Each structure stands twice: as structure tokens, then as C-alpha cells.
Amino acid sequence: MAIDAAAQVHPSAVIEEGAVIGAGASVGPFCIVGAEVELGPRVALRSHVVVTGRTQIGEETVIFPFSVIGEIPQDLKYAGENTSLIIGKRNRIRESVTMNCGTEGGGGVTRVGDDGLFMAGCHIAHDAQVGDRVIVVNSAAIAGHCVLEDDVIIGGLSGVHQWVRIGKGAIIGAVCMVTKDVMPYGLVQGPRGVLDGLNLVGLKRKGVARTDITALRAAFQQLAQGEGAFLDRAQRLSDDNPDSDYVREMVAFILGASERSFLTPG
Template sequence: MIDPRAIIDPTAELDSSVEVGPFSVIGAGVQIDAGTWIGSHAVIKGPTRIGKNNRIYQFTSLGEIPQDKKYANEETRLEIGDGNEIREFCTMSRGTEQGGGITRIGDDNWIMSYTHFAHDCQVGNHTIFANNASLAGHAIVEDHVILGGFSGVHQFCALGAHSFIAAGAIVLKDVPPFVMAAGGDGATANGLNREGMKRRGFSPETMALLRKAYKILYRQNLTLKAALLELEKLREESKEVGQMIDFIQKSSRGIVR
């Protein structure tokens, strides 16, 4: 299952079912669970833990030291969950001490070529990263988020669940759940991710309440404080609106408007 031309550190822990292609390098402190396939010319450094049934394609770089001048060779980690598709030339850095020490990628993510996940990023499950999408350090990406090609996310920004980032968008503030953001000179809100919600089986009633919430937040010229007071009136009718309110209240960078 391991090509003889691959280089595997003797301290790396690979399940017996793991496949490794030629000329790949797997370093010390790497753990790889059952069913994961690694193509040729991949480089994986530790401490890194990779879960089950991932597919990692050629020329990926996983677990390299963070691109952060504050990093002082402390031991930090990269953790990757199960069932991820990680395509060519993707880079994922380990965490930093200041950021909690762990860069974490969840389960069942579709990660296309030339994407970058900087130190201390926290990515959930069922996300899609199109080609050349990039996260700066400490970014948070919740479940079911889609990032279009060549989009970029500023450090410490958060993308709420089911949000959609358009191709070429530069995200400088947090994007609330269910919201679409677009714009290459500082992304702004551009409607609800209605197509994504339809595909995931959201009911017409839930989508109607989210449209109402979006209008309160973005179309009535209210201050954010006033908009949140209006949104609170919808909380008991929709857990999804409550999810949006909670996200906004926790935002440290402010939200796209």
C-alpha cells in the first residue's frame, strides 16, 4: 500500500490500509487513520493528525510551520477529520501558540486546487473551497459554507453556516449565516444563499422567515443595534434566525453590510 519510493519517518503512525504514492514525504509526528489515500509528491509534516477516508492529491503541503513571524518553533498541530477531498497544491499550516495551537479542518469538505488554510483556522464540515480560495490566520468557517474561486478571507474573520462567498470576493468582515457576500474591494451582503438552502432541504416557511430577517438587517436602513432588536421578535419562530442573531452578537470584527 506504500510505494517504495515514498519516504516515511519511522515514528509516523499509518493505519495498515493507508495508501501512499511515490515520492511523497511523511514526517515525524504524523498520524493517518484507515482508508486515507495519498497521491504522489505530497509532503505531510507533524504534529499532524489525519482521519479516515481522506483523499490527498499530489503536491499538497500539509502541516508545515505557520507563515507567521511570531512563530518560535513551539509544538503546534494540524488536525484533519474524515472524508475530505484535498486537491493539488493545497497548503495547510499548523497553528501558533497565540492562536490556540491547532489548525483544524472538519469532515466531508471538498477542497480544490491551490487553496490555502493559514495557521489557527477552524473549518467545519461539508464546506466547498473552489480553486485558489484562501484563508488568512485565525479565520473561522462554519458548516456548509461555499467559497468561490480566488476569494480571500481576512485574518480573524468568520463565515457563518450556509453562507456563500462569491468568486473573487475579499472578505474583510464577518459574513452572517445564510448570507451571500460579493465584491473584490471589500465584500458586501448580496442577498440570501437561497439556492444553497433549497438544495439542503430548508422548508419554504424557514426561507420566508430568513428573507424577512435579511430585509430587517439590510434593507430597512436600521442601525445594527436596532436591527437586532427587530430580529429578536422572530427568534421564537425560527431557530435559523436565532442562529443569525447569535452569530452577529458574537462578531468581533463587525459584519458585512
């Protein structure tokens, strides 16, 4: 094992041979760190945390008690292949969170970006790709192969079906089941996940210009009420070459490759 001289390891913690513990990292009481784990500088495992598998955790990430990070996927097809979990910088992973490594069929890597907040009891499944500044609220579950782009918020007790993509800046309300892709900056509510508008509060908090918000609202109306199928409306928006980067981003996401259909405006 390689434990930096500036790291702190509680005497009750178990660090397996081969693990790498970075400068200023701290491993609290009764933690277990597996042989293929790499903890970056100033990572903190509070207590009773299990980090296993081929797991890399970026600097200043804090993991709270009873979380299990890097265990094998909850997937019957998994046959012990050598896959990994990569977690970025400055994440806050609260109590009893689970994050699994990837599968060979899903690309082999579960990836979590920077500056996320993963509240108590939430789950990030195999091969999920999670962006920066994502918030997953208490007891929400992100299924295998999902994509959560930057600045997404998933409400408490919600579930996201496997292979679903959730676009940048979208928000999913509490106690909501999402089975279809969600456009960037979308607002999803209700037990069965209805696209109910745009995440206007999030856009304003982010300081998005009023002209861009107006353009997004107009684009949303065109997607909701235009002629033809949803993808046809999105293609027409693209062909119009909109001035707003936000609208272009939304259209590119909708026209991108996906394993699922879309939640569409009512």
C-alpha cells in the first residue's frame, strides 16, 4: 500500500495492500479501503465507510458513515469482469449512499463528476455517467447506464429508469418515476414523470440572461405545439439555427442518440 505521510488513518480502519491514500486524506474509524482503491488528496472517509473495487476518488471528496462505494453491480449479467468507478473532486456523499462499478457491457466505468451532493440513502448504479454539480436527494435511485448531465437535480424518493438521459439543468420533482429522456432545463413532476415546463428557477439562480430564458420558453412552446412528431419539431428548431446557445444545446440533446423515447411537453 502507499499511504502518504500527511494522511491520517484511524487505528481501527483496514487498508488493504495496494491501496493508495493521498496527501492530507483521512480514513476514519472502522472504514475499509480495498486493494485497488485510490483516494486523492484531502479525501475524507468519516467512519464505517467501505470503499472497494477499482475505485478512484478525487480530492476533497467527503464520504459519510455507512456508505458503500465501488461494490460490484446489482446486475445478474456481471461475471466478475475488471471494471471501475471514478468519482471526481469535492463531492459530498452522505450517509448510506451506494455507488457501483461498471459492467463490461456498459462500457466498464461508472463515472461521477465534480462538486456533487449525494444525499442519504441514494443509489448510483453501474455504468451511470453523472456530470458536475449534480444533486441527488435522499433515497433517490439512478439505474444502470443512465446519463445525468451537469446541474441536474433529482428529487427525494424518485427513480430514474435504466438508459434514461437527463439533460443539463433539468430538475426532477420528489417521488417521481422517470422512464423517458428529459430535455435540458426541463421540469418533471408527478408520480409517473410528466414534463411540466422549464426549470425557470434554476435558470434564474444560475444567472442565465433574460434573452436566453425567453428563447428557451419560445423553443419549448414550439416543441409542445408545433406540427408533426416531437423529433420533427426539434429538427425544425435546429434547421432554424437559433441564436441562443441554450436552445442549440437543448435541440442537440433531443436529436442525439438514445435508448429511450422522450418525455414530451403536454
